[in-house]
Each structure stands twice: as structure tokens, then as C-alpha cells.
Amino acid sequence: xxxxxxxxxxxxxxxxxxxxxxxxxxxxxxxxxxxxxxxxxxxxxxxxxxxxxxxxxxxxxxxxxxxxxxxxxxxxxxxxxxxxxxxxxxxxxxxxxxxxxxxxxxxxxxxxxxxxxxxxxxxxxxxxxxxxxxxxxxxxxxxxxxxxxxxxxxx
Amino acid sequence: xxxxxxxxxxxxxxxxxxxxxxxxxxxxxxxxxxxxxxxxxxxxxxxxxxxxxxxxxxxxxxxxxxxxxxxxxxxxxxxxxxxxxxxxxxxxxxxxxxxxxxxxxxxxxxxxxxxxxxxxxxxxxxxxxxxxxxxxxxxxxxxxxxxxxxxxxxxxxxxxxxxxxxxxxxxxxxxxxxxxxxxxxxxxxxxxxxxxxxxxxxxxxxxxxxxxxxxxxxxxxxxxxxxxxxxxxxxxxxxxxxxxxxxxxxxxxxxxxxxxxxxxxxxxxxxxxxxxxxxxxxxxxxxxxxxxxxxxxxxxxxxxxxxxxxxxxxxxxxxxxxxxxxxxxxxxxxxxxxxxxxxxxxxxxxxxxxxxxxxxxxxxxxxxxxxxxxxxxxxxxxxxxxxxxxxxxxxxxxxxxxxxxxxxxxxxxxxxxxxxxxxxxxxxxxxxxxxxxxxxxxxxxxxxxxxxxxxxxxxxxxxxxxxxxxxxxxxxxxxxxxxxxxxxxxxxxxxxxxxxxxxxxxxxxxxxxxxxxxxxxxxxxxxxxxxxxxxxxxxxxxxxxx
Numbered sequence: 001x002x003x004x005x006x007x008x009x010x011x012x013x014x015x016x017x018x019x020x021x022x023x024x025x026x027x028x029x030x031x032x033x034x035x036x037x038x039x040x041x042x043x044x045x046x047x048x049x050x051x052x053x054x055x056x057x058x059x060x061x062x063x064x065x066x067x068x069x070x071x072x073x074x075x076x077x078x079x080x081x082x083x084x085x086x087x088x089x090x091x092x093x094x095x096x097x098x099x100x101x102x103x104x105x106x107x108x109x110x111x112x113x114x115x116x117x118x119x120x121x122x123x124x125x126x127x128x129x130x131x132x133x134x135x136x137x138x139x140x141x142x143x144x145x146x147x148x149x150x151x152x153x154x155x
Numbered sequence: 156x157x158x159x160x161x162x163x164x165x166x167x168x169x170x171x172x173x174x175x176x177x178x179x180x181x182x183x184x185x186x187x188x189x190x191x192x193x194x195x196x197x198x199x200x201x202x203x204x205x206x207x208x209x210x211x212x213x214x215x216x217x218x219x220x221x222x223x224x225x226x227x228x229x230x231x232x233x234x235x236x237x238x239x240x241x242x243x244x245x246x247x248x249x250x251x252x253x254x255x256x257x258x259x260x261x262x263x264x265x266x267x268x269x270x271x272x273x274x275x276x277x278x279x280x281x282x283x284x285x286x287x288x289x290x291x292x293x294x295x296x297x298x299x300x301x302x303x304x305x306x307x308x309x310x311x312x313x314x315x316x317x318x319x320x321x322x323x324x325x326x327x328x329x330x331x332x333x334x335x336x337x338x339x340x341x342x343x344x345x346x347x348x349x350x351x352x353x354x355x356x357x358x359x360x361x362x363x364x365x366x367x368x369x370x371x372x373x374x375x376x377x378x379x380x381x382x383x384x385x386x387x388x389x390x391x392x393x394x395x396x397x398x399x400x401x402x403x404x405x406x407x408x409x410x411x412x413x414x415x416x417x418x419x420x421x422x423x424x425x426x427x428x429x430x431x432x433x434x435x436x437x438x439x440x441x442x443x444x445x446x447x448x449x450x451x452x453x454x455x456x457x458x459x460x461x462x463x464x465x466x467x468x469x470x471x472x473x474x475x476x477x478x479x480x481x482x483x484x485x486x487x488x489x490x491x492x493x494x495x496x497x498x499x500x501x502x503x504x505x506x507x508x509x510x511x512x513x514x515x516x517x518x519x520x521x522x523x524x525x526x527x528x529x530x531x532x533x534x535x536x537x538x539x540x541x542x543x544x545x546x547x548x549x550x551x552x553x554x555x556x557x558x559x560x561x562x563x564x565x566x567x568x569x570x571x572x573x574x575x576x577x578x579x580x581x582x583x584x585x586x587x588x589x590x591x592x593x594x595x596x597x598x599x600x601x602x603x604x605x606x607x608x609x610x611x612x613x614x615x616x617x618x619x620x621x622x623x624x625x626x627x628x629x630x631x632x633x634x635x636x637x638x639x640x641x642x643x644x645x646x647x648x649x650x651x652x653x654x655x656x657x658x659x660x661x662x663x664x665x666x667x668x669x670x671x672x673x674x675x676x677x678x679x680x681x682x683x684x685x686x687x688x689x690x691x692x693x694x695x696x697x698x699x700x701x
Contacts, residue, residue: 073643083595088639092646093588118275118459119588119609149646 001067008129009063011108016055024048093117094146099135111135157224163265164286165216173212180205248303250274252434252458256292256427268292275459296429300415332407340478341397349392404477434458436586436610440579452484459611494567499560505601506625507556514548561623570621580621585645586610590638592631604631
């Protein structure tokens with residue numbers, strides 16, 4: 001079972017803090033513009049601490065829950081903090097594989113590999129928190145395995 | 156030899172597009188319209204401009220029809236089209252999901268039809284022929300089926316496979332909706348969209364009128380009026396719903412022709428579609444307590460294509476049996492996907508406790524709301540009234556548990572969920588795309604899990620896939636492994652040309668034989684891999700050449 005790159009925690013924490021900052025900003029704006037008398041002055045700080053703290057906690061827990069494994073015939077993923085989800089994607093069902101790097105991911109030097117199937121839900125399964133070389137390797141490996149076990153007629 | 160569209164489609168297409176111009180001209184010439192600054196010559200200029208537009212339109216349509224050609228080849232369907240920007244397409248026959256023919260009243264009089272070819276990719280119909288003669292449309296449907304059969308026969312050099320697919324396909328009628336079933340279907344159909352549309356009309360157009368009247372009418376009369384309105388609305392929705400479903404499903408027939416399924420339906424607009432057996436993704440048997448009581452059920456057949464003919468846009472291509480005797484539906488399922496005797500395994504009893512808690516919580520919330528409301532407005536009934544629903548919650552929890560289940564067959568996984576709309580889903584192992592096992596906080600507390608088998612089916616009725624809900628964690632682990640293993644075996648068997656859907660010989664084999672199939676298929680899959688490797692080598696060598 002592989003774990004994600006530990007730096008992914010940093011990425012998730014940064015994202016959580018950005019969200020918390022935006023929410024705190026909204027709270028601050030509401031306090032300044034509407035100024036309801038029941039709203040104490042420390043509300044933006046409280047919002048930031050609450051959402052930021054929650055986000056950081058979730059990021060750590062999410063990192064702990066994430067596992068993935070390339071098996072003989074399928075890729076297996078395990079993730080989720082509140083709802084634990086385990087997904088099995090057989091290689092015969094892979095339609096194509098992507099590597100993507102969002103701006104925040106590039107900031108911490110990470111990349112994700114996304115696996116697409118023809119399924120109606122869970123049609124794309126993404127493995128975040130890989131170093132760019134790992135992501136490319138995983139993509140290449142999955143591609144090879146998918147070609148080797150090519151399904152005759154998936155749909 | 157490339158073929159072209161029916162010449163009759165020129166006037167039809169021109170009229171379809173230019174109908175508006177003609178109406179406008181007639182209206183303008185009848186004297187309702189005058190152009191300022193032109194004087195008495197106005198109508199004449201208008202006539203000339205209108206005629207020019209009509210001529211241009213007819214010219215365009217003639218060019219369109221003449222420049223449109225299609226050819227059904229051995230392996231692809233080639234379509235060249237376009238007047239100014241040309242487009243040529245090659246669609247591999249193996250990728251075509253289903254072929255639909257639709258004809259409205261005018262098209263039926265002219266003897267022309269619209270043919271749509273569906274593929275799994277994209278969100279819309281892949282190719283449409285507007286329009287060809289009905290005979291030509293039927294010929295295309297037949298030829299396509301024949302070519303695909305021959306193609307697959309060549310692909311699997313297996314002797315048995317060829318035997319199974321060779322020869323002329325015989326047509327057997329699987330199902331026909333008779334008058335009484337149509338009547339029952341109509342009676343059970345209530346169009347819920349009608350109240351919404353009427354409400355919209357009243358609120359936009361009538362709001363000013365109504366509000367002026369409302370002030371003058373006394374309270375009692377208002378109540379009566381409201382009651383009459385509600386009853387009238389219900390009646391209209393019912394009539395509209397009944398009419399719509401009768402028009403849609405009039406003379407519904409489902410025919411098995413070789414390894415294809417063909418359906419016909421419709422009173423005003425006729426739909427005529429074909430679904431290859433090997434494109435069926437999922438079968439869904441749906442019913443509700445009323446239907447269950449009278450022994451009726453509906454059946455939906457899903458493929459991965461998209462069809463314009465199906466109602467409620469975006470539901471994808473599906474042939475549906477709107478209503479039939481339950482036995483009949485089960486017979487049909489057996490014909491399409493021989494599942495055998497299904498013995499559903501219910502979730503563990505602890506799941507029932509979960510439902511009981513869930514529904515009692517709902518009752519509790521209602522009671523809480525009632526108490527809160529009572530404190531504010533003094534309700535006309537005692538605030539504990541919602542508690543009377545508690546026995547109902549208990550019954551419903553039990554029913555939810557009772558109706559839920561899953562079963563693994565030789566070739567299919569079957570799941571059943573729901574009480575008010577109960578859906579039994581039959582998914583061939585071969586059609587599984589991904590397997591998802593999810594456990595939320597409450598489920599984990601009770602050691603339960605939900606295992607979903609995702610398919611490429613396009614029926615998105617609430618986006619429900621076949622799911623074994625609330626099975627025990629251990630069973631979920633087992634299911635995950637087992638589904639994956641069985642999918643692998645099904646793929647191997649399919650490659651060996653033995654167990655494809657639609658190849659009957661693979662079904663009903665006993666365990667000994669199926670073992671033999673497995674061994675064979677392993678050999679064959681090795682061969683396949685070799686083929687693929689050599690294919691990739693040839694690609695590489697070609698690249699080197701380039």
C-alpha cells in the first residue's frame with residue numbers, strides 16, 4: 001500500500017487556510033458594512049480559527065486515510081475521513097489516464113494522476129499528492145497495464 | 156456505393172425551416188402590414204423578398220441533400236455532409252450502440268424517416284440521417300446488424316461462435332402492450348409537470364387580474380374556488396399524463412431479431428429502434444406498492460448511447476416496457492439476461508435498527524416542529540399529533556429492510572433497493588466499470604458498508620447504480636474482491652468468444668464446463684496479449700519508417 005507524498009498535507013492545509021481567510025474576509029466585510037449590533041468585533045478571527053483549525057485537522061486525517069495500490073489487475077484506492085471509500089478500478093476498464101498540476105499543486109511541487117473510466121459515476125478517479133515524476137511514472141505504468149489487459153468492448 | 160438522402164426530404168426540410176417565412180408572408184399580404192415610405196408597392200417588395208428567401212432556402216436544402224452521402228461499409232459507416240463546410244466521418248460499426256428510427260405524422264405520410272446512430276461517446280447523438288425513405292431506414296438497421304454479426308464472427312475464429320451467429324436472424328415477438336395494459340398505464344400516469352406550468356402561467360399572466368378579483372370575493376367562496384381549482388388541476392394533470400403516455404406507448408412491441416432487440420412504439424410519432432444484445436448495460440425492474448399489489452412491473456433496458464426519442468431529455472437511450480404483468484417481465488429478463496433463480500440476501504438485522512432510528516428521528520423532528528409552532532401560533536391540533544406516525548415509521552423501517560438485498564449469480568450481480576419505488580438492478584459482471592465500497596460514520600458504527608457496482612449505463616434516474624446497501628463490513632470486503640475477480644473472469648471468457656452476452660451457449664453450463672471455459676480463455680487471452688504486443692511493435696516500426 002502506497003501513501004501519498006507527505007507534502008500533500010501542506011497543500012491541503014494551505015487550501016484550508018485560503019478558504020478560512022476568504023470566509024474571515026467575508027465576516028469582516030459583513031461586520032464593517034452591515035454592522036449588526038449583536039456581532040462581536042472578534043468574529044472574523046473566530047471564523048478564521050474555526051475553519052482554519054477544522055481544515056488543518058481534516059487535512060491531517062485525510063492524509064492518514066489515503067492509501068493506493070497498483071495491483072495485478074486493478075488499481076485500488078482507499079480514502080475518506082467521515083465516509084471511508086474504497087474504489088477498485090480494473091485495468092480493463094480504464095479509458096485514459098491524465099496527469100494534472102493545478103497552480104496550488106505546482107506551488108508545493110506536486111501533481112495528480114487522474115484515471116478515467118466509462119462509468120456513469122466515479123467516472124474519474126484521481127490520485128493526488130504525487131511528485132511530478134511519480135505521477136508520470138504512475139500514468140505510464142497504468143497506461144501500459146491498461147493496454148496489456150485491453151478490454152475487447154468496454155461499452 | 157455511397158447513397159444519398161431521399162429526394163422527398165428536400166420539400167420537407169425546406170418547409171420545416173421555411174414554414175415561418177410562408178406564414179409571415181401570408182399574414183403580411185393579407186393586409187395586416189405596411190412598410191413606411193414605400194407606399195402601395197410595399198406588398199410587392201415584400202413578396203419579392205419573401206420569394207427570394209424561399210428560393211434561397213430551397214436551393215440550400217437541395218444542395219444539402221445532394222451533398223450528403225453515406226455508405227455502410229464492411230467495418231465503418233461513412234458520412235460525408237455539409238454545403239459550405241464539409242465534414243466526413245467514419246464511425247466503426249462495432250462502436251454503434253443503437254439505431255433509432257423516428258417518424259412523425261407528416262414524415263409518415265411522405266414515407267420518410269429520421270435515422271439516428273448512437274455511440275457511447277459525447278453527450279449527443281453521433282450521426283443523423285435527415286431523411287431517408289422508411290424502407291431504406293429499415294434496410295440500414297438490418298444491414299448494420301448483419302455486418303456487425305459477420306464482423307464479430309470473423310473476430311472470434313472460434314467455431315462455436317460462428318455457428319451461433321451465422322444464418323438468417325429469426326424474429327420472435329417478446330412483448331406487445333395490449334389495450335388493457337395501455338389503459339391501465341394511462342390511468343396510472345399523472346403528469347406532475349402540468350401543475351407547474353399552469354402555476355407559472357397564472358403567476359405571470361394572471362397575477363394582476365386575479366388580485367383585483369380576490370378583494371371582491373368573500374372568504375367562503377374563495378375556499379370553494381380553491382378546492383375546485385385543485386380538483387380541476389389534478390384532473391387536468393391526470394388527463395394530460397394519460398394522453399401523453401398513451402400517445403407515447405401506443406402499439407408498443409418488442410421483438411428479438413437475431414442478437415438484437417427491436418422496439419416500436421408511438422401513436423403520432425413512431426419510434427423504431429434497435430439495441431444489440433451485447434450493448435445492454437443494465438436491466439432494471441421497477442415497481443411501486445400499487446403495482447406490486449396488482450402484480451405489475453416496469454422494465455428498463457439501458458445502453459450507453461443517447462437517444463432523442465426517449466422522454467425526459469438526458470435520460471439516455473433505453474427501451475422501456477412501461478407496464479406488464481410481473482411474470483411477463485421476469486420471463487423477458489430471463490430471455491435477455493439469463494439470471495436464473497435469484498435468491499436475494501438481506502442486509503443484517505442491525506441495518507433494520509438503523510432504518511428504525513432514522514425514520515423515528517424524522518417523526519421526532521416533525522413533533523419538535525409542531526411543538527415549536529404551537530408555542531408561537533397555537534395550532535388547531537395537539538402538538539403531539541406527528542407521534543401518531545411512529546407505527547408507520549416502524550412499518551416503513553421493516554419494509555425498507557425487507558425489500559433490500561443483493562445476490563451474486565453465475566453471470567450477474569442483482570441488487571434491490573427502495574420501497575415506494577423499488578428497483579431491482581441486474582448487472583452482468585462483464586459490464587462493471589468500477590467497484591466502490593463506501594462506509595460513512597453511522598455505517599461504521601454498526602459495521603455496515605455499501606458496495607456499488609458502477610456501469611456505463613446512461614439511465615440517470617436519480618443516478619442510482621446497482622448497490623448492495625448496508626451489507627456487513629466483512630461481506631463488503633468479500634463482495635469487492637469477488638466482483639473484481641468475476642469481472643476478470645467474464646472479460647477473459649468474453650475475449651475467448653464463449654461467454655459474450657447474446658451467445659447463449661455460454662449460459663447454463665455446469666461448473667465443470669465453466670472451468671473448462673476458464674482454462675480455454677486463459678490460453679486465448681495469452682494469445683490476445685501476443686497479438687496486442689505485435690500490433691504495438693508494428694506501430695513502432697511504422698513510426699521508425701516515418
